[in-house]
Amino acid sequence: MKNVRVRFAPSPTGPLHIGGVRTALYNYLFAKKYGGTFILRIEDTDQGRYVPGAEEYIIESLKWCGLVPGEGPGFGGEFVPYRQSERKAIYQKFALELVSRGEAYYAFDTPEELDFYRKTEAEKGNHNFKYDNVTRQEMKNSLTLPAEEVNRRLDAGEDYVIRLKVPENETVTFEDLIRGEVSFQTNELDDKVLMKSDGMPTYHLANIVDDHLMKISHVIRGEEWLPSTGHHVLLYRAFGWEATMPQFAHLPLILKPDGKGKLSKRDGAKFGMPVFPLGWKGDTPEDNFDGFREFGFLPEAVVNFLAFLGWNPGTEQEIFSLDELCEAFSIEKISKSGARFDYDKAKWYNQQYLHAIRGETLAEMIRPSLESQGYKVSADYLAAVCDLMKDRLTLLPDLVTQAYYFFTDVHTFDDQNIVKRWNAESRPDFEALTTALADAPGFDAASLEEVVKNFMEARNLKMGQVMPVLRLALAGTMKGPAVYEMMEVLGKERTVGRLQKAFDYFDTVK
RNA sequence: GGCCCGUUCGUCUAGGGGUUAGGACGCCGCCCUUUCACGGCGGAAACACGGGUUCAAUUCCCGUACGGGCUACCA
Numbered sequence: 333m334k335n336v337r338v339r340f341a342p343s344p345t346g347p348l349h350i351g352g353v354r355t356a357l358y359n360y361l362f363a364k365k366y367g368g369t370f371i372l373r374i375e376d377t378d379q380g381r382y383v384p385g386a387e388e389y390i391i392e393s394l395k396w397c398g399l400v401p402g403e404g405p406g407f408g409g410e411f412v413p414y415r416q417s418e419r420k421a422i423y424q425k426f427a428l429e430l431v432s433r434g435e436a437y438y439a440f441d442t443p444e445e446l447d448f449y450r451k452t453e454a455e456k457g458n459h460n461f462k463y464d465n466v467t468r469q470e471m472k473n474s475l476t477l478p479a480e481e482v483n484r485r486l487d488a489g490e491d492y493v494i495r496l497k498v499p500e501n502e503t504v505t506f507e508d509l510i511r512g513e514v515s516f517q518t519n520e521l522d523d524k525v526l527m528k529s530d531g532m533p534t535y536h537l538a539n540i541v542d543d544h545l546m547k548i549s550h551v552i553r554g555e556e557w558l559p560s561t562g563h564h565v566l567l568y569r570a571f572g573w574e575a576t577m578p579q580f581a582h583l584p585l586i587l588k589p590d591g592k593g594k595l596s597k598r599d600g601a602k603f604g605m606p607v608f609p610l611g612w613k614g615d616t617p618e619d620n621f622d623g624f625r626e627f628g629f630l631p632e633a634v635v636n637f638l639a640f641l642g643w644n645p646g647t648e649q650e651i652f653s654l655d656e657l658c659e660a661f662s663i664e665k666i667s668k669s670g671a672r673f674d675y676d677k678a679k680w681y682n683q684q685y686l687h688a689i690r691g692e693t694l695a696e697m698i699r700p701s702l703e704s705q706g707y708k709v710s711a712d713y714l715a716a717v718c719d720l721m722k723d724r725l726t727l728l729p730d731l732v733t734q735a736y737y738f739f740t741d742v743h744t745f746d747d748q749n750i751v752k753r754w755n756a757e758s759r760p761d762f763e764a765l766t767t768a769l770a771d772a773p774g775f776d777a778a779s780l781e782e783v784v785k786n787f788m789e790a791r792n793l794k795m796g797q798v799m800p801v802l803r804l805a806l807a808g809t810m811k812g813p814a815v816y817e818m819m820e821v822l823g824k825e826r827t828v829g830r831l832q833k834a835f836d837y838f839d840t841v842k
Numbered sequence: 843g844g845c846c847c848g849u850u851c852g853u854c855u856a857g858g859g860g861u862u863a864g865g866a867c868g869c870c871g872c873c874c875u876u877u878c879a880c881g882g883c884g885g886a887a888a889c890a891c892g893g894g895u896u897c898a899a900u901u902c903c904c905g906u907a908c909g910g911g912c913u914a915c916c917a
Contacts, residue, residue: 341917345916377916378915459844460845462844515846516845517845521845534915535916556911557911558846560912560913561846562846584847591853592909642854642855644854648864667848667854668847669910670847671855674867676853676868678867683880687880724878799876802876810878811877812877
């Protein structure tokens with residue numbers, strides 16, 4: 333495939349949600365697979381919904397995921413600007429061209445009039461009023477009004493919109509790369525507004541004009557756009573651009589975990605999971621969200637998880653780096669039906685990536701949150717702890733909650749288990765063992781194991797009598813890494829100190 | 843309501859005219875083990891329904907049901 337140019341075209345109306353990230357991902361993968369270009373275009377034509385900071389958020393999110401655009405705002409490119417609000421004049425010119433070709437027309441009906449019209453129609457039992465090839469004949473537009481009046485209204489600066497003049501009695505058919513042939517009857521299609529009365533284009537116009545001008549080869553977008561694709565094809569025709577029209581691929585939606593509707597930002601709070609890549613601070617507390625990053629996900633895991641929500645390579649490989657995904661990706665393997673958001677699966681992916689990570693790398697990721705909690709540790713020490721813990725983690729913050737005792741004194745003891753493992757006669761043995769440990773030739777796991785084993789043999793003690801007590805004394809809990817390794821990482825001083833202190837405490841537990 | 847799209851284990855999915863319908867998550871059991879995890883092994887678990895077409899249909903066609911999307915001077 334040559335000259336693949338795809339775009340991700342979000343609207344800066346708030347944080348980019350995870351479905352958007354997946355759309356961006358699939359566009360990116362497709363571009364990379366064929367050596368093409370991944371373009372970011374900001375569709376900010378609705379000034380009413382514009383949210384400051386949203387564009388920066390989108391870019392930061394894409395970067396976090398490793399999906400860096402080849403062209404876009406801040407990324408340069410042949411077709412600047414990539415922000416639609418800065419391309420207003422272009423759309424006006426093309427809209428006027430459509431009017432002069434008779435493919436579009438001026439309409440003067442105000443939103444209030446339209447509302448009123450819709451309401452009265454509804455009262456008459458007609459609940460699906462459309463501004464279309466039949467109703468336009470009784471509305472106020474350049475098709476029904478005399479030319480002089482149209483000019484008079486235009487000259488007087490009256491508000492107007494430009495609408496697409498959808499042809500009658502035709503069938504629009506196009507080939508969707510995912511769904512196959514899809515067709516619409518033009519009589520079912522309404523005369524979509526192309527230019528709003530504020531002089532801004534609607535999505536439909538801006539989208540077609542920009543995709544054409546920016547030489548977009550494939551439009552990969554969410555399924556919510558499928559119903560308006562009929563209009564889009566009509567628009568390409570009206571402009572005479574049908575020969576170079578991009579190919580369409582409509583992605584299945586990401587659904588709520590319970591399958592009832594598409595995933596929305598409210599679902600994060602409802603299901604206790606992230607639905608945004610990065611955290612977002614809105615104006616109200618309800619508008620503040622933690623993202624996958626804040627929950628403790630690695631971007632590679634999020635990307636891998638997202639890639640598999642609606643696509644799979646057809647092999648049994650589950651773990652893919654971004655590069656591997658680029659290589660394996662194909663539109664034909666995208667599924668047709670919506671995929672529920674499966675948070676357990678997302679966590680599993682994270683766990684897999686955490687297992688594979690190097691202790692040092694993990695250490696640097698976790699350090700900021702550790703320091704914010706007041707723990708200060710050396711790089712080597714932290715890396716050693718990470719190596720011990722990483723097989724036990726699902727989310728990054730688990731390290732601090734599960735292994736806090738590597739960074740400070742044990743503050744919570746599992747008394748129930750202490751009672752089971754410790755009694756009045758235990759003390760002499762464990763004091764002797766502590767001394768033996770303190771005198772160990774080396775404080776590495778292997779030496780310690782030997783010391784403990786010799787000790788047990790000499791005193792005729794069993795593994796189950798000794799190990800749990802040591803573990804309880806060092807960590808306070810029955811869970812955790814191997815005892816010898818824990819001691820090695822903790823070091824002689826801390827190990828011995830903790831044991832002595834713990835035994836005093838154990839004597840008091842009933 | 844209208845239009846469009848969809849439907850394989852609970853979930854994500856592979857597959858495809860004749861298969862013991864495969865994998866992964868989750869769940870259960872066993873093994874490993876000083877604990878918790880990891881890991882290994884095993885288990886329960888699916889072709890929405892009805893008609894065609896065919897020697898044969900879960901697979902192709904048509905309906906129905908169900909689900910989802912769209913139905914704005916939002917994207």
